[in-house]
Amino acid sequence: MTDWHAPDDLALRYADGSLPEADAWSLEKHLEHCTSCASRVSRAVRGTTAGVVLAEVRESVLGAAPAAARESLLTAARTDAQALTPPRTHSPALIPALTPRLARILWAAGPALRGAWLSAVLIVAVGAVVLAYGAGYAGVRPVLLVVAPVVPVVGVALSYGVYADPLHEITASTPSAGLRLVLVRTAAVLAVSLPPLTLAGVLVPSSGAPGAAAWLLPGLALTLASLALAGYVGCPAATAVTGGGWLCAVLAPALAAPGDRLTARLAEQLSACLDGAPAQGGWAAAAVLSAVALAVRRPAYDHLGRP
Incomplete structure (x- = not known):
């Protein structure tokens, strides 16, 4: 926490809706921990037309509510005000604050980390080890290296959009929506999928395939390419193009x-796509170009995933 506080003109611009989106998002994050600034912004909002209407609605609700209900509303209001007061020391009072913080983290992480996709990642990683040592199948690593780059691409597609997130309309209306939220959820998907899949690749026999970490740059490049393409055609179509293109390029x-042995032919094809500095350099260049395309198409993500 810093000594900075929102000036009156900033609070007024926020109240009348003229503050740019990025500044509004930054101010809202500051208000979560600063009671004085929250009070200043609240006073500014009360001075607007919307504030007058909200005050009338509040008075009508409190006037029509029974005494017990009115007291409950007032208690809830006091509780919300206390929640905005930043703790001064590390004490047990910090524990209740962890709950809303955890809720914000889960919201930002997206539905992919709270649904069947997370289970699918673990099944792929654990299943590869079981096939290698339980069933004695020697060609697990080539198959794993084919599937692994597609896993984060699918995870990102399941993290954002009206068809994947039941709370999409709510999240899309927040100042942190758009490309910022897409990137946060992409980072969460990568953080969850990369370690178990790479560890599984290390544990299974090589079978002549590239190293267990050879898929990391391709996976990142395909994910960023999918996001860049999503700015034009949406997440589902972009996932089909990038993920399907990778599978066709390797399997065909x-x-x-x-x-006679499909796994040997697959390992040879993967070596051509993943092994060596030229191949990895090409994937790194593709990742950089995709990141540039994301930055150029930033405004398109404010409407990404909406029907």
């Missing part, structure tokens, strides 16, 4: 190549 040559 392996299936068409002569030879």
